Amino acid sequence: MGMTPHTAHEKSQRPDVEWLHWLFVRDLRAISCDIDVGAEGLYTISVMPLWTTEGRFAETFDSADAAMKRHGQIARGLRASGWLLAECAIVKPAA
Secondary structure, three states: OOOOOOOHHHHHOOOOOOEEEEEEEEOOEEEEEEEEEOOOOOEEEEEEEOOOOOOOEEEEEOOHHHHHHHHHHHHHHHHHOOOEEEEEEEEOOOO
């Protein structure tokens, strides 16, 4: 994921934020596991079971390396417990 520095003027506009989205499925359920790169330079991992509001959590990191390592740990845990990776994409905001 590439990031470019933002100036104060750019922050007042919609930032060019990207995030990594992985979708895991098992039976008739799905879990979204994302890394969001904010304009402030923080990386937030969000894990959301899509069939319920329970069990959602987020963790924030100040480096891409730490966020990617943690995302990998979560993904390995999901796959080890029977979840299948159904979708993986880098998402950019709509204009």
